[in-house]
Amino acid sequence: MTTTTSSNPVDWTGRTVLVTGAEGFIGSTLVDLLVERGANVRALVHYKPYGERGHLAGYLRPDSPVEMLAGDVRDAGRVMDAVDGCDTVFHLAALIGIPYSYQAPEAYVQTNVAGTQNVAGACLRHGVRRLVHTSTSEVYGSALTVPISESHPLQPQSPYSASKIGADMTALSYFHSFELPVTVVRPFNTYGPRQSARAVIPAILAQLHSGARQIRLGSLAPTRDFTYATDTAAGFLALAGCDRALGEVVNLGTGREVSIGDLARSLIAASGRTAEIVVDPARLRPSGSEVQRLLSDNSRARQWAGWEPQVSLEEGLRRTSEWVAENLNLFAADRYQV
Numbered sequence: 001m002t003t004t005t006s007s008n009p010v011d012w013t014g015r016t017v018l019v020t021g022a023e024g025f026i027g028s029t030l031v032d033l034l035v036e037r038g039a040n041v042r043a044l045v046h047y048k049p050y051g052e053r054g055h056l057a058g059y060l061r062p063d064s065p066v067e068m069l070a071g072d073v074r075d076a077g078r079v080m081d082a083v084d085g086c087d088t089v090f091h092l093a094a095l096i097g098i099p100y101s102y103q104a105p106e107a108y109v110q111t112n113v114a115g116t117q118n119v120a121g122a123c124l125r126h127g128v129r130r131l132v133h134t135s136t137s138e139v140y141g142s143a144l145t146v147p148i149s150e151s152h153p154l155q156p157q158s159p160y161s162a163s164k165i166g167a168d169m170t171a172l173s174y175f176h177s178f179e180l181p182v183t184v185v186r187p188f189n190t191y192g193p194r195q196s197a198r199a200v201i202p203a204i205l206a207q208l209h210s211g212a213r214q215i216r217l218g219s220l221a222p223t224r225d226f227t228y229a230t231d232t233a234a235g236f237l238a239l240a241g242c243d244r245a246l247g248e249v250v251n252l253g254t255g256r257e258v259s260i261g262d263l264a265r266s267l268i269a270a271s272g273r274t275a276e277i278v279v280d281p282a283r284l285r286p287s288g289s290e291v292q293r294l295l296s297d298n299s300r301a302r303q304w305a306g307w308e309p310q311v312s313l314e315e316g317l318r319r320t321s322e323w324v325a326e327n328l329n330l331f332a333a334d335r336y337q338v
Helices: 025-036 054-059 076-083 098-103 105-126 159-178 200-209 229-239 260-271 299-305 313-326
Strands: 016-020 040-046 066-071 088-091 130-134 182-187 214-217 249-252 276-279
Touching: 016 025, 016 076, 025 040, 025 054, 025 229, 040 054, 040 076, 054 066, 066 076, 076 105, 088 105, 098 105, 098 159, 105 130, 105 159, 130 159, 159 182, 182 229, 200 214, 200 260, 200 313, 214 260, 229 249, 229 299, 249 299, 260 276, 260 313
Parallel strands: 016 040, 016 088, 040 066, 088 130, 130 182, 182 249, 214 276
Antiparallel strands: none
16 A cells, blocks of 8 residues: 655754653653654653652753653643643643552543643643644454454443543544644553553563562453554654644554463563463453453554554563563562552
């Protein structure tokens, strides 16, 4: 198929760009890429009284190219101040993690839905060039058809996915109602260095590099489409310059699926360790909530924005394994993190 794009690559040099959720896994990877491309980055980070900045700690220096603002997307006034003067806003701040959403569903609505409305309202008020809002492949639920295109029905199989559906619709409503230039980016299972142990890949690697002889997992049958973090970040930048994606949803995935069981075996190989895989009942999700299959159709990203993943699963797992081994102090391998 011939690739046709309507993307105009953005020259980020000197542009003021806001990243919400900037200290997180994907957010900090995106900040690094924006800095590399010459942007003036404003990072909205969750307020912590002890001043910890997570993966952005390296930017805490006098000559830093990153301006850090502490705040919370639930605070409309703080968000309004953060957006003021920005050319582009990448909205990644969200309460994530499916297991915790069973315990605190209201918190997910407040942060993910109301927080997104605050960001969209501030972008409209200040006339930003583009808002790139972050979705998740979890909104599709268990696949009814594969590969999953952006027209696939949305299925709220957890409070987390329901809150993200609400957030996506809120962002798109600002395009339809107020002509806010917004694009919804829907990543499929991003992984890589910096990811916390609540996600399956670092959870497995932390166990392996801690010397575990048994790898404790939930269901082994579900399949996922894993995208390396730098590829996801590059997709955000590509879509920020893609006019065809205005008012649209765009998947970012590799188009390759792997079962959790096969993934675990690949991680054992990548780590150079030996271990047995064991199903842990505490890690099983409610039967009606488990998403069984996620496999992306990334045609829009390829054809509209000229994006395609660069890092293979095998290479990405090797890099991630090395990072976890070097940062094992960040993980509590013997405890299930929700």
